[in-house]
Amino acid sequence: MFYSFNSAKTAKIAGIIHNAFSGDDVQLVNVDKVKKEQFLEFDNLILGVPTWFDGELPNYWDELLPALEELDYSHQKIAIFGLGDQKGYPENFCDAIGIMATFFEEKGALIVGKFPIEGYAFQESKAARDGHFLGLPLDQENQARLTNGRIENWVAVLKTAFG
Ligand SMILES: Cc1cc2nc3c(=O)[nH]c(=O)nc-3n(C[C@H](O)[C@H](O)[C@H](O)COP(=O)(O)O)c2cc1C
Numbered sequence: 001m002f003y004s005f006n007s008a009k010t011a012k013i014a015g016i017i018h019n020a021f022s023g024d025d026v027q028l029v030n031v032d033k034v035k036k037e038q039f040l041e042f043d044n045l046i047l048g049v050p051t052w053f054d055g056e057l058p059n060y061w062d063e064l065l066p067a068l069e070e071l072d073y074s075h076q077k078i079a080i081f082g083l084g085d086q087k088g089y090p091e092n093f094c095d096a097i098g099i100m101a102t103f104f105e106e107k108g109a110l111i112v113g114k115f116p117i118e119g120y121a122f123q124e125s126k127a128a129r130d131g132h133f134l135g136l137p138l139d140q141e142n143q144a145r146l147t148n149g150r151i152e153n154w155v156a157v158l159k160t161a162f163g
Contacts, residue, residue, distance in 0.1 A: 001045075057096050097137060113154055
């Protein structure tokens with residue numbers, strides 16, 4: 001699981017997701033210090049990406065993508081969770097999930113862990129496609145009480161998808 005250890009809410013959520021995998025072997029990788037080759041060391045990746053700046057990636061992901069562009073992910077499955085605020089940013093809710101999913105699928109990855117759109121209230125999101133989210137959106141500002149259940153459901157899907 002790749003995320004910034006220095007993020008606030010994303011790092012906390014990563015801990016909950018890690019626990020939800022319990023016995024399974026999930027390694028935690030800090031994207032603040034990562035080398036691009038580490039992205040090819042695993043068959044299955046989980047990426048943690050909050051949305052910042054009205055629909056953008058946070059700086060630490062944005063600065064990493066040019067290096068990651070040179071790699072081929074066609075043998076990998078990638079799942080993405082993202083944090084956002086659907087009331088504060090209803091036109092850009094969790095856009096970063098969509099930005100990352102599009103980036104990695106264009107480089108050959110299979111995006112797994114899509115999530116139903118029901119239960120969220122927003123206007124626009126790059127994370128939404130064909131009636132589903134391309135990953136797991138979590139909203140600690142407005143729906144924190146739903147987070148643990150959403151994670152449980154998502155991790156069950158990932159355990160099957162990752163095989
Ligand atoms: C300056 C700023 C801009 C934000 N922009 C968005 C946005 O465009 N879309 C969204 O869904 N959430 C947005 N958010 C909400 C964050 O994604 C949310 O607070 C998230 O939990 C932050 O995670 P982090 O603490 O791991 O960085 C924004 C928050 C801040 C402070």
